[in-house]
Amino acid sequence: MGSTSTTRASAGESNLSMVSPVGRGGQLEVFEQRAPCASNGSVEKPVTMRDRTEVMGSSGGDDPAMPFAVNLLGVHKSFGTVHAVKGVDLAVRPGEVVAFLGPNGAGKTSTIDMILGLTRPSVGKVEVYGMGPRQAISRGLVSAVMQSGGLLKDFTVAETVAFTAKLFAMSRPVSEVLERAGISDIAGRRVGKCSGGEQQRLRFAMALLPDPELLILDEPTQGMDVEGRRDFWRSIRHDADRGRTIVFATHYLEEADAYADRIVLIRKGEIVADGTASEVKALASGRTVRATLPGMEEAAFRAVPGAEGVEVRGDTVLIHASDSDTVARYLLTSTAARDIEITARGLEEAFLALTGDGDNRADDRLDTPTGERR
Amino acid sequence: MTASPTSASERKNPQLGGFSVAVLGLEVRRLLRNRRTMLFTLIFPVFFFLVFGLNAAYANQRVGHGNVSAFIMISMALYGAVLATTSGGAMVSVERALGWSRQLRITPLSPAAYIAIKMLTALVLGFASVLVVYAAGLIVGKPSMPIYAWVTTGICVWIGSLLFAAFGLFVGYLLPSENVMQVIGFLLMLFSFGGGLFIPLSQFSSGLRTAAEFTPLYGLNQLVHYPLVGGVLHWTWVANLMVWLAVFVAGAIWLFRRDTARV
Ligand SMILES: Nc1ncnc2c1ncn2[C@@H]1O[C@H](COP(=O)(O)OP(=O)(O)OP(=O)(O)O)[C@@H](O)[C@H]1O
Ligand SMILES: [Mg+2]
Numbered sequence: 001m002g003s004t005s006t007t008r009a010s011a012g013e014s015n016l017s018m019v020s021p022v023g024r025g026g027q028l029e030v031f032e033q034r035a036p037c038a039s040n041g042s043v044e045k046p047v048t049m050r051d052r053t054e055v056m057g058s059s060g061g062d063d064p065a066m067p068f069a070v071n072l073l074g075v076h077k078s079f080g081t082v083h084a085v086k087g088v089d090l091a092v093r094p095g096e097v098v099a100f101l102g103p104n105g106a107g108k109t110s111t112i113d114m115i116l117g118l119t120r121p122s123v124g125k126v127e128v129y130g131m132g133p134r135q136a137i138s139r140g141l142v143s144a145v146m147q148s149g150g151l152l153k154d155f156t157v158a159e160t161v162a163f164t165a166k167l168f169a170m171s172r173p174v175s176e177v178l179e180r181a182g183i184s185d186i187a188g189r190r191v192g193k194c195s196g197g198e199q200q201r202l203r204f205a206m207a208l209l210p211d212p213e214l215l216i217l218d219e220p221t222q223g224m225d226v227e228g229r230r231d232f233w234r235s236i237r238h239d240a241d242r243g244r245t246i247v248f249a250t251h252y253l254e255e256a257d258a259y260a261d262r263i264v265l266i267r268k269g270e271i272v273a274d275g276t277a278s279e280v281k282a283l284a285s286g287r288t289v290r291a292t293l294p295g296m297e298e299a300a301f302r303a304v305p306g307a308e309g310v311e312v313r314g315d316t317v318l319i320h321a322s323d324s325d326t327v328a329r330y331l332l333t334s335t336a337a338r339d340i341e342i343t344a345r346g347l348e349e350a351f352l353a354l355t356g357d358g359d360n361r362a363d364d365r366l367d368t369p370t371g372e373r374r
Numbered sequence: 375m376t377a378s379p380t381s382a383s384e385r386k387n388p389q390l391g392g393f394s395v396a397v398l399g400l401e402v403r404r405l406l407r408n409r410r411t412m413l414f415t416l417i418f419p420v421f422f423f424l425v426f427g428l429n430a431a432y433a434n435q436r437v438g439h440g441n442v443s444a445f446i447m448i449s450m451a452l453y454g455a456v457l458a459t460t461s462g463g464a465m466v467s468v469e470r471a472l473g474w475s476r477q478l479r480i481t482p483l484s485p486a487a488y489i490a491i492k493m494l495t496a497l498v499l500g501f502a503s504v505l506v507v508y509a510a511g512l513i514v515g516k517p518s519m520p521i522y523a524w525v526t527t528g529i530c531v532w533i534g535s536l537l538f539a540a541f542g543l544f545v546g547y548l549l550p551s552e553n554v555m556q557v558i559g560f561l562l563m564l565f566s567f568g569g570g571l572f573i574p575l576s577q578f579s580s581g582l583r584t585a586a587e588f589t590p591l592y593g594l595n596q597l598v599h600y601p602l603v604g605g606v607l608h609w610t611w612v613a614n615l616m617v618w619l620a621v622f623v624a625g626a627i628w629l630f631r632r633d634t635a636r637v
Contacts, residue, residue, distance in 0.1 A: 168388055169389070
């Protein structure tokens with residue numbers, strides 16, 4: 001947490017625009033200053049979920065008396081022919097702030113719905129604090145801010161919160177959560193007359209009522225203005241520092257980077273990367289070495305020291321690597337490669353590579369602008 | 375500002391699955407805020423009573439232990455109560471469309487408590503509907519029947535209207551929210567004619583009359599008038615009521631199950 005605090009602060013102050021989260025100079029600079037130290041040994045290898053589960057086992061955390069806040073075991077979800085979630089294993093420890101980062105349709109909401117017990121997995125198991133989701137919700141251990149809907153137009157803001165408060169065995173005072181969500185001044189307003197951002201704050205207020213152990217946020221800042229976003233995240237960070245576990249879904253790399261301790265990259269229903277922000281960034285960063293080298297098999301390229309991703313296009317090969325020097329040195333000294341070109345892979349491009357459509361990298365469903373590409 | 379989150383072991387499930395009088399109160403307040411519901415369930419029945427129930431040509435004619443004006447007052451109270459409970463039950467349609475049911479599923483509120491709240495909210499509105507029609511009757515002074523008949527018919531209308539809370543739930547789960555109120559308005563008008571609430575069934579042709587005896591308001595309408603009219607209590611009235619109650623409750627339960635399974 002401490003090491004990333006500078007980024008957090010700068011991102012917090014910067015304009016969290018919906019249009020171009022990573023295209024801004026400020027953000028890229030921050031990234032480029034930090035990227036080399038990430039690849040220079042402090043992190044040898046990106047940590048993936050598989051590594052984590054092996055270390056931690058699947059039935060409990062470091063302390064067996066303290067169950068995982070969320071534990072997904074081989075979870076699949078299908079809607080008819082749509083396979084929305086394809087075998088997700090994920091364990092969230094109490095106190096973690098985890099971002100689900102992925103493009104539209106990646107399966108973030110589907111996964112969250114299963115954690116909340118709104119849908120049941122087609123295959124696999126979901127545990128929340130060692131119990132079923134419904135149990136956890138009934139005890140007020142978990143609450144959530146949903147992506148859309150969920151409000152009655154003919155209640156006032158205060159009535160909506162008061163109604164929800166009464167459903168819990170114990171809840172924080174209505175005035176307190178209104179205050180924290182910054183909507184005390186519109187308490188008497190009809191929900192139907194509230195703006196999108198105000199409704200989002202109202203959802204947040206409702207989620208605070210049970211003083212939950214785990215707070216789940218599905219694209220929570222959607223529709224909020226810049227100030228709203230900043231206040232919202234300040235409030236969330238404040239909670240996180242007091243030990244609340246937070247899981248949030250977002251499209252924005254910047255939001256995930258700035259506010260999460262751990263980023264889970266989801267693509268087409270699968271976890272493609274999982275680690276701290278800097279680990280994922282290291283995974284997503286690196287350079288591309290391009291060379292002309294006829295007659296070599298893809299498998300042979302994969303054996304090149306330092307190669308992390310290989311793409312063969314006719315006589316040309318593209319090798320992705322965080323340590324591009326090693327790859328280039330090898331290609332020049334041990335093979336007949338020529339026309340070697342090394343380009344830095346932009347953070348945004350790397351993110352697209354990780355979360356995009358495999359063969360079709362130009363993933364237009366993503367919210368990030370498509371920038372310069374090969 | 376807040377204390378650290380409450381630890382897991384201290385946390386409890388709410389009593390009665392989240393049901394409470396405070397929650398019921400908020401629901402009723404919200405229902406009363408709906409102008410259309412107010413108009414249909416509180417204003418119309420009184421208006422109909424004043425139009426049909428005071429006509430000098432027949433209002434004072436004797437029926438059983440009272441007069442025609444009292445008979446019509448009971449019919450209009452039933453009409454209002456049925457509209458009230460149906461709209462109360464049908465609130466689920468709008469709540470589903472707005473995602474409120476989904477939101478409630480991430481609270482401790484149990485499905486049984488949710489349905490209980492809907493039913494009781496419908497009953498409160500139904501009670502208000504009976505109350506205003508009977509109050510109008512008392513104020514104009516035209517309806518006449520023994521005091522016990524005022525009380526028993528009123529209670530029968532009120533409790534009997536619960537049948538239509540189940541109907542409202544059934545329709546609410548069945549239909550999309552945009553047209554649920556229109557459909558309900560139309561169906562209830564049809565049922566009211568079939569039940570003999572507006573025109574005595576004796577004025578129907580015999581074929582139409584037989585058909586009318588199978589509609590859902592027929593049995594209930596006969597039964598609620600019984601304390602006033604007296605005479606023979608037909609088992610077919612009770613049978614009509616029971617069969618329709620079973621149909622509506624089964625339909626509501628079936629659709630409710632399907633709804634929670636899908637979302
Ligand atoms: N009820 C449903 N029936 C059919 N398909 C569904 C259903 N819910 C989700 N899907 C499909 O499952 C996939 C994953 O959807 P999901 O809503 O989980 O994505 P997401 O990551 O939350 O996307 P977004 O960023 O747009 O919110 C999508 O292809 C979606 O169309
Ligand atoms: Mg989503």
